[in-house]
Amino acid sequence: MLDERPPTPCKAPTGIQGLDEITGGGLPVGRPTLICGTAGCGKTMLAMEFLVRGATQFGEPGVFMMFEENATELSANVRSLGFDLEKLAAQKMILLDYVHIERSEIEETGEYNLEGLFIRLGHAIDSIGAKRVVLDTVEALFSGLPNHAILRAELRRLFRWLKDRGMTAVITGEKGNATLTRYGLEEYVADCVIVLDQRIAEQICTRRLRVVKYRGTAHGTNEYPFLIGERGFSVLPITSLQLDHRASVARVPTGIARLDEMLGGKGVFRGSSVLVSGSPGTGKSSISAKFIDAACRRGESALLFAYEESSAQIVRNMRSIGIDLEPWIEKGLLQIHASRPTLHGLEQHLVMMHDAVRAFGPSVVAVDPISNLALDGHDSDVKPTLMRLIDFLKQLQITTLFTCLSSDGGATPEDSQLGVSSLMDTWLLLRNVEFNGERNRMVYVLKSRGTAHSNQVREFVLSDAGIDLVDVYVGADRVLTGAARVAQETHERTAAEMRRQGHQRRLLRLAGKRKAIEAQIAALQAEGESEAAEMSFAIAQQTLQEQTTQQSSQAMAQLRGGAASGNGRIKEEQLPT
Amino acid sequence: MTLQGARPAPATAAIFELRLYVASQTAKSMAAISNLKRICETHLAGQYRIEVIDLTKTPQLAAGDQIIAVPTLVRRLPEPVKKILGDLSNEDRVLVGLDIQPART
Numbered sequence: 001m002l003d004e005r006p007p008t009p010c011k012a013p014t015g016i017q018g019l020d021e022i023t024g025g026g027l028p029v030g031r032p033t034l035i036c037g038t039a040g041c042g043k044t045m046l047a048m049e050f051l052v053r054g055a056t057q058f059g060e061p062g063v064f065m066m067f068e069e070n071a072t073e074l075s076a077n078v079r080s081l082g083f084d085l086e087k088l089a090a091q092k093m094i095l096l097d098y099v100h101i102e103r104s105e106i107e108e109t110g111e112y113n114l115e116g117l118f119i120r121l122g123h124a125i126d127s128i129g130a131k132r133v134v135l136d137t138v139e140a141l142f143s144g145l146p147n148h149a150i151l152r153a154e155l156r157r158l159f160r161w162l163k164d165r166g167m168t169a170v171i172t173g174e175k176g177n178a179t180l181t182r183y184g185l186e187e188y189v190a191d192c193v194i195v196l197d198q199r200i201a202e203q204i205c206t207r208r209l210r211v212v213k214y215r216g217t218a219h220g221t222n223e224y225p226f227l228i229g230e231r232g233f234s235v236l237p238i239t240s241l242q243l244d245h246r247a248s249v250a251r252v253p254t255g256i257a258r259l260d261e262m263l264g265g266k267g268v269f270r271g272s273s274v275l276v277s278g279s280p281g282t283g284k285s286s287i288s289a290k291f292i293d294a295a296c297r298r299g300e301s302a303l304l305f306a307y308e309e310s311s312a313q314i315v316r317n318m319r320s321i322g323i324d325l326e327p328w329i330e331k332g333l334l335q336i337h338a339s340r341p342t343l344h345g346l347e348q349h350l351v352m353m354h355d356a357v358r359a360f361g362p363s364v365v366a367v368d369p370i371s372n373l374a375l376d377g378h379d380s381d382v383k384p385t386l387m388r389l390i391d392f393l394k395q396l397q398i399t400t401l402f403t404c405l406s407s408d409g410g411a412t413p414e415d416s417q418l419g420v421s422s423l424m425d426t427w428l429l430l431r432n433v434e435f436n437g438e439r440n441r442m443v444y445v446l447k448s449r450g451t452a453h454s455n456q457v458r459e460f461v462l463s464d465a466g467i468d469l470v471d472v473y474v475g476a477d478r479v480l481t482g483a484a485r486v487a488q489e490t491h492e493r494t495a496a497e498m499r500r501q502g503h504q505r506r507l508l509r510l511a512g513k514r515k516a517i518e519a520q521i522a523a524l525q526a527e528g529e530s531e532a533a534e535m536s537f538a539i540a541q542q543t544l545q546e547q548t549t550q551q552s553s554q555a556m557a558q559l560r561g562g563a564a565s566g567n568g569r570i571k572e573e574q575l576p577t
Numbered sequence: 578m579t580l581q582g583a584r585p586a587p588a589t590a591a592i593f594e595l596r597l598y599v600a601s602q603t604a605k606s607m608a609a610i611s612n613l614k615r616i617c618e619t620h621l622a623g624q625y626r627i628e629v630i631d632l633t634k635t636p637q638l639a640a641g642d643q644i645i646a647v648p649t650l651v652r653r654l655p656e657p658v659k660k661i662l663g664d665l666s667n668e669d670r671v672l673v674g675l676d677i678q679p680a681r682t
Binding site: 097099100101102105106107108109110111112113114115116117119120122123141145 | 598600605608609612632633636639643644645646647648649657658659660661662663664665666667670671673674
């Protein structure tokens with residue numbers, strides 16, 4: 001008998017995001033759970049959501065016995081969370097019972113007990129076959145009934161009775177000065193105690209939840225931020241962090257061709273996170289706008305969280321560098337969520353981002369800038385929060401671009417990154433370089449996990465034609481940008497031109513020389529030719545003269561010799577040798 | 578169970594419409610019923626109507642008068658509504674609670 005371990009209590013899922021994770025499945029079945037906290041911290045909402053989700057998601061009808069608000073008020077209050085109590089009441093899934101005690105009309109004489117309450121609750125439970133019960137806030141009875149001794153005894157009996165009936169009950173209680181609840185209800189409800197808290201740090205309120213006690217089961221012991229959003233309660237357990245997201249090999253272009261070139265030619269990995277950090281005015285927002293513009297151009301949806309400018313202002317300003325976001329908004333490809341960081345605490349922003357991302361399902365998310373979110377807290381708060389956000393987005397394979405403002409002076413830009421740079425896959429650093437009376441933007445890839453990336457510094461140029469990256473002039477002992485780069489480039493161009501012209505002149509001169517030589521050659525040749533002609537003429541003349549002489553001598557001889565000699569030959573033959 | 582005043586009421590006096598909520602026939606319930614009857618007979622002769630409601634038999638009636646404790650006596654008329662918790666053992670407090678001038682003896 002002693003060896004037998006008590007069975008682990010079964011759990012009734014609350015259906016509340018995060019709370020079931022912390023409690024390891026939900027609230028203890030068939031036992032009362034105390035939810036306590038200060039006024040306005042969400043006790044009633046938590047209890048109500050427990051009932052509504054029980055009725056709608058787990059098929060467990062529930063009774064909501066309220067002592068402070070009446071049914072109409074409560075229905076109106078929870079309608080903002082999308083809970084239609086009237087409909088659930090008509091379906092007999094939820095029964096609202098308003099217990100109201102007017103102290104002024106009550107007189108006490110003699111003994112009594114709270115059997116009336118038991119009967120009412122019992123009747124309510126039986127009429128809808130309830131499995132879940134909420135008593136909100138039963139402590140209100142203390143102000144209604146003068147005899148606290150009876151009340152305490154009866155409440156103890158009530159909780160016992162709820163247990164006996166196997167009701168999974170939630171009892172709410174207001175926080176007392178030194179105790180968890182003002183009237184010490186925790187003495188009677190000892191199975192599970194959840195404390196809600198709202199804390200204000202630097203004017204920003206953050207709600208937190210802690211499971212103080214959960215008999216017979218392990219539970220998360222930390223304080224978890226929670227908030228009441230449009231879809232009800234959500235708790236963000238830090239422990240749900242898991243490093244098991246997929247890693248895509250697909251690449252997403254950044255929208256700036258030369259930047260993609262720097263990142264191995266194809267851009268960043270899908271589902272990776274990109275940090276763009278830099279001092280004011282270095283063009284972070286422009287890069288993020290280009291990034292979402294590029295996504296929309298590919299027909300993908302994009303979500304921009306802006307913490308500095310309003311939606312209209314972003315659209316107007318980005319037009320000045322040739323990025324028109326308006327058509328994407330009209331087409332429904334782009335959503336801009338602009339809000340002041342001081343509107344909520346960091347956790348609340350995170351939950352809102354979660355909600356927005358879940359509702360819209362974008363393939364690209366840009367946050368501009370994350371550094372503004374950190375205004376309210378210390379770096380140690382920011383890091384786990386951002387880690388949760390990054391992990392969440394990675395899980396959904398959403399490519400994310402965060403911009404981060406770093407201060408110009410003092411620490412190097414590498415230092416002031418909220419300690420988040422280690423969470424990022426790609427880190428682009430933008431810098432202002434002041435030289436020669438002007439400031440210029442430079443960009444370089446500080447890291448990019450898993451891709452070959454350029455180690456070169458590029459100049460980042462914003463113009464009405466858009467964003468471009470230009471190679472900087474790297475001289476012997478300095479790097480030139482902007483006007484200095486242009487001047488240097490002009491200088492070099494001029495020098496090159498001069499050189500080119502010099503060459504040309506030399507070539508021309510050479511050509512001229514060659515022509516002169518050729519002319520000389522031609523002249524000499526002509527001279528030679530004329531001499532040769534003269535020579536042959538002289539020869540020809542001489543030959544002609546000789547012939548003429550011969551002919552004339554023959555003619556002479558003929559004339560002199562006459563018939564006796566016949567002809568010259570005969571004559572010659574006749575001549576004695 | 579309805580009890581009527583034994584004697585006819587004087588025309589001028591207001592009628593007290595009283596409801597006593599009990600849970601089954603416990604000693605406390607019985608004490609409350611008999612205490613109430615005695616007080617009414619003594620001070621409200623002929624001007625009262627008492628209705629005893631056993632919540633174990635008609636639990637749906639508990640919500641109407643916002644009953645959480647038993648026994649509870651509710652003065653429904655004359656208005657305003659008044660409630661007295663307990664077995665009504667203290668006659669003076671019942672008279673104060675019901676706002677009744679004690680009958681001179």
